[in-house]
Amino acid sequence: MKTAAADTPRPENPAHHPTPRVVRGIERNRNTRPEVHAHRAVSVTRSFRETEGEPIALRRAKMLARVLDEHPVVIQEGELIVGMKALTPRGSPVYPEINCSWLERDLDRLATRKDTPFHVSEETKHILRTEVFPFWKGRQIADRIEEAVPEEIRRADERGVIYNYFRSRSIGHIQAGYEKVLRLGMRGILAEVEAAEARLDRGAPDFAGRSRFLESVARVCEAVVRFAARHAAEARRIARGTPDPLRRAELERIAAILDRVPEHPARGFHEALQSFWITHLVLNLETPGHAFGPGRFDQYLHPFYRESLERGELTADEAQELIDCLWVKFDEITLAKDSGESQTSSSYPDFQNLNIGGLTRTGRDAVNELSYACLNALEHTRLPQPGLSAQIASATAPKFLLRCCEVLRLGTGMPAMFNADVLVLGMVNRGKSLEDARASSLNGCVAGFCDGKDRMASSGYFNLAKALELALNDGVDRLTGERLGPATGNPRDFSRFEDVLAAFRTQVEHFVALKVRYDDLVRTIYAEHCPVPFTSALIEDCVAAATDWHAGGSRYKIATISGVAVGTVADALSAIRTHVFERQTVSMERLIAALDRNWEGDEALRLALVNQTPHYGNDDEAADALAVAVQEMFCTAVERHTDCQGARYWVDLLPTTSHIALGELTGATPDGRRAGAWLSEGVSPVQGHDRRGPTAAMRSVAKLDHARTNGTLLNLKISPQALRTDRDLHKLAALIRGYFSQGGHHVQFNIVDREILLEAMDHPERHRNLLIRVAGYSDYFTLLSRDIQLEILSRAEHGL
C-alpha cells in the first residue's frame, strides 16, 4: 500500500525557488521592452566599406572581428554569467548583410505590429537610414536570391505552396560543437588551424581559397579572445566602483574567468558556463542563423560540474544558481524578424533547444545530476527560453521521466518529450555512425542533429494542403485564379478516388522539385557570399577539410523539407472518399463549387463533411491510412533528390507556426476548413477532429513512419485535473512510454489552462474535442453554457 502523501495534491517543493539575483534577472527581462539596436549593423557596414575588393572569406572574418571589437560591453546588476547579444535584454541586432530591406520597409511600423513588436529609437532609425540601408541596396544576400529566383518559384513562394526562410535569416539550424571550445579553447582551435594549413597541398588549384578560409578562422578566433578580454576589463572597471565587497569579489572572479576562457580550456563549472556563453553569443553575432541549439548541454558540461563539486569550489546550490543565471541569459536572446517570417515562427524566443537525458555514445542511460539541475532551472525560472527537450530512451531511468512529468505539470509546455530510440534509428538511417547517432540532439523545434558535426538544412515549408487545392483545381490557385502547378485535369472528371490521389501526387512531385531548385540556388549564394568562419571552427570537419560550413565542410550533411498539414490533407481526402465516391452524397461538381464559394450558402454540406467523415487521429484504420499514404507520397517525392552539395533530401513534419501563415494562403479544403483558416499542426490531428482522447490520437499518429523523418511534432492538451497527484505523474509517464514504444518521435503537452479555455470560448470549432472531466463527470467544453464554462475557467485557475 502506498502512502497517503503520494496522492495528496502537493504544492511545489518550497526548496525549488530561485535566488533573489535570479528573480531580479527574470524581472529585468520581463520589464525591458524588446528593442532594435544599430551597433552591429554599423560595424558590419563600416567593415564592408573598407574591405571592398578583398576575398569574401577575409571580408567576412574582418566583419565579425570588427563587430566583436566594437560590440558594447554591458554587465548587468547581479550577473554571474556575462555578455549580451545587444545593449538591452531581448534587444535585437540588425544583420544588414543578409536582409535589411524588410526593416527599412517596416522601420516605423515595427513598434506597433501585431506579432512580436520591437521598439526602435529615433536615433537608431536615423543611423540605419543614413549609414546602413543605403550601402546594402543590391548587396544583401536577399538581393542576390531575389535576382536569381525564377518567376515560377517566386510565385509558388508568394502563394504559399513552398516557403524558404533563408531570405531573411541565414541558413540554420546550427548545432555547434560547444564541447570543443570548452576542451580546447580558442588556442586549441588555432593549433588545429595551423595543422590544417600545414597539410594543404600548396600546388593544388584550390590552395589559395582553402588557405584563406583557414586564415579567416584564425582571425575570428583571435577576435573572440579580445572580445572576452574586453568583458574582463569591464568587469574590473565596475568592480573598482563597487562598494559592496561581495559583489566586488564576484566581479573580480568574473574578470579572472574571462582572462582564462574561452581562450584556454575551461577548468571547472563556472569557467565552462562562461566559455559556453561567449561562444553562443559569437555564433549569434556572426549570423542570424535559424536556431542555434545548445544541444546535449547536460552531457558536455557534466564533467566540469562534477569537477567543481568534487574540488569543493562550488556547492550544488551555488552550481544551481549559476545554471539559473544562464537561463536568464538565454531568455535575453531574441531576433527581430521580417513580418512574413514572424508569422511562420511567431515568437520572441529563438529556438535555443537545450537537450537533457538521452543515451551515451555507448548506448547507456545518459541522465546525470546536471540533467536534473536543468529541470530545476526551468522550474525556478519558468522562462520560455531555453527550449528544454528531454530525450527519453527505453533505457532512461523512470525517476528522470517522472521528474520531467512533474515539471511539465507547471504548465510551461516544457520539457518537450523526445523518443531517443527513434531518433537514433533515424539518424543511423540517414548515415550517421551509431555512436554519433546516440550523441544526437534536437534542434529548432524537433529536428534531429549530430552535435558539432552536422549540416541539416530544413530550408522551409511545403504546404501539402495547397498541393491538394491545386490537384482539385487543375493546378490553378483557388484564391487568385493564377496557374501555379501543372494541369492535372478537371476534378469533375475524376471518376475514381485514385484519380484524386494521382493528381495530388503530380502536384507534390512538381513542387518538391521546385523547392529543391530553390534550395540549391539559395545554398549556392550562401556558399559564395556568406562564409561563416566561426561557425565553421565549431563544426567538424570544416577546419580539417579547410572548407567553410556553408560550402559543405561538415562531416554530415542532409537536407530536409518540412511538410505542413498532413492532418488537413488526410481529413480532406477522407471527406472526398467518403462523400463523393463511397456514399455519393455529394458530387465532385457540387463540392468544387462549394470550395470555390468558400462554403457560402453551404453550411449544411460543410458540417456534414466535418462531422460525418472518419478523421485522422481517432485510431480509425481507413482515415489513418490516408495520413500514412500522404506521408509516403511526400517522402518518396522528397527522398529521390540530392542537393548541390551532395546531401540527400529527407522529410520532416514540423510546422513551427507556419500552419497559421500558410493557412491564410490556402483556399477552402474538403475537410470543411474555410479559406484562410489554420492548417493542422505538425503530425497532430486537425484541431478538434480527434475526439477519442489522447491514447487514440497517439495510436493514429504513431502509424506514420517517424524514423523515416528528421522530426515530427505532436501537440496534445491535457487537463490539470489529470495531473493532480504524484501518482498521476506515473500515468502521464506511462502515456509517454506507450506512445514512444509505438514509434512516436515527439510529444509536448499543453496543460489546459485559462488561455486555452478562453480560446475555446472564442473559437469553439478548434476545440470541439476538449473534454472536461471532473471526478465522474465528463462533457465537451464547447457544449457548455457560458456560466458553466466560466465556472470551469475558475476551477482551471485553481488547478482543480
Add this chain to the structure above:
Amino acid sequence: MTRGATGLVFDIRGFSLHDGPGLRTTVFLKGCPLRCRWCCNPESQRAHPEAVWIAERCIGCNRCLEVCAARAIAPAADGGRRIDPGRCDACGRCVEACPGEALQIFGRRMTVEAVLAQVARDALYAEHSGGGLTLSGGEPLAQPEFALELLRRYRREEKGAHTAVETSGEADWEVLEALLPEVDLFLYDLKHPDPAAHRRLTGRGNERILENARRLADAGAELVIRMPLIEGENDDPRALGAAADFVASLRVVRRIDLLPYHRLGEPKYRRLGRRYRLEGKPAASPGRVEAARAFLAGCGFEVRIGG
C-alpha cells in the same frame, strides 16, 4: 449468458485516470436503479437508449424532422426541437442525417466482442502503467450477465490484467458474488449512512447496499469507498461520523475517496428535458471538503479528493 449477447453501453473511454490504478479504459453501462439528485451523468440513468437535441449545435436544417419515421421530433415554440421520448425508438437515423451533430443517442447495444475490441486498443498503455478495465455506469450490476462476461473474457484475453467495478452496490448479493472472482477492486459508493436520508436523496434505501458492502468485505474483496459530498445533505458531522463508523466496521477498507459536489451536470438535464433537483445548491466549498477530509483522515483512513 452466451457469447455474442449484448449490453447497453453509453460510453467507452480510454485514458481513464481516476477509476483504479494506472491508465484504464472505462466502459460505462447505461441504466441505474438509483436517482441521486446530484447525479452529473443523467444520460446514464435510464435503461434504454435516449436521443437528445443540443441547441448549441443545431443549424435549423430540418433534416431530422424529415428522416424521423416515428415522428418523435417536433419543432418547439422557442424555435428549438423537442424529442418525444415515448415515440422515439432510438433508431439513429436523425443522428446520421444531422450535419451539425446536434442530435445524439445515448446508449447503444454492443456485443462483448465489440466492447473488448475497443478496450484492447489501449492494452499497451494499460501494460505500461499497471492499468486495466473499469466497469462503471449507470450501474454495471444492473446488467449482471453482460458485466460478468466482459470481465471474465477480459481477464482471459489480457492474461489477468487488472479489473475494477464502480458500483452503488444496489443489487442482489448473488450478482456481486458471481463477479467476485473476476474483480480486483470495487469502487463502492456510500452516499448516506442513514436509510431514510438515503431514500430521500437517491430514491431507494441503503439496507441492501450496506449489507452487500459487509459481505464483500467478509469475502476478502478489495474495497475503496467513494462518498459524494453534498453540502447540507451528507457532509454534517453526524452523517460523516456514522459513515466512518460503518466503513471502520468493515475492517478491510483503508481508503475513502471524497467526490465533492459540482453543478456541471446541470445542462445535461436540460438537454434531456428533465428537471434538475439540486438547482441553486452551491458547489462543495473547499473549506467543508477539507473539514470532511480531515475528519475521515483522523479516523485513520487514506482520503483522496476526487478519486
